[in-house]
Amino acid sequence: MSTKRNAPFVMEMKPGNYAWCACGESEKQPFCDGSHARKNTGMQPVRVTIDAKKKVAWCGCKESAKKPFCDGTHSKL
Numbered sequence: 205m206s207t208k209r210n211a212p213f214v215m216e217m218k219p220g221n222y223a224w225c226a227c228g229e230s231e232k233q234p235f236c237d238g239s240h241a242r243k244n245t246g247m248q249p250v251r252v253t254i255d256a257k258k259k260v261a262w263c264g265c266k267e268s269a270k271k272p273f274c275d276g277t278h279s280k281l
């Protein structure tokens with residue numbers, strides 16, 4: 205069952221490497237938990253490095269043109 209949602213995940217992030225779930229099946233949204241492989245989605249996560257502590261709006265609908273970040277597309281779905 206898809207775990208994507210029609211809103212971003214706004215989170216305070218620490219610097220580090222993150223794998224954003226692109227397939228919409230992860231149980232740990234907005235991050236990849238390996239479900240894309242277990243469910244044979246044919247998709248891969250989007251890997252991104254956050255350089256400094258900051259608030260991030262991770263795309264929750266998986267339709268953003270600026271993946272892995274929210275660009276407001278969810279409001280047009």
Ligand code: FES
Nearest residue numbers: 225226227236240
């Ligand atoms: S679980 Fe969705 S991309 Fe990995």
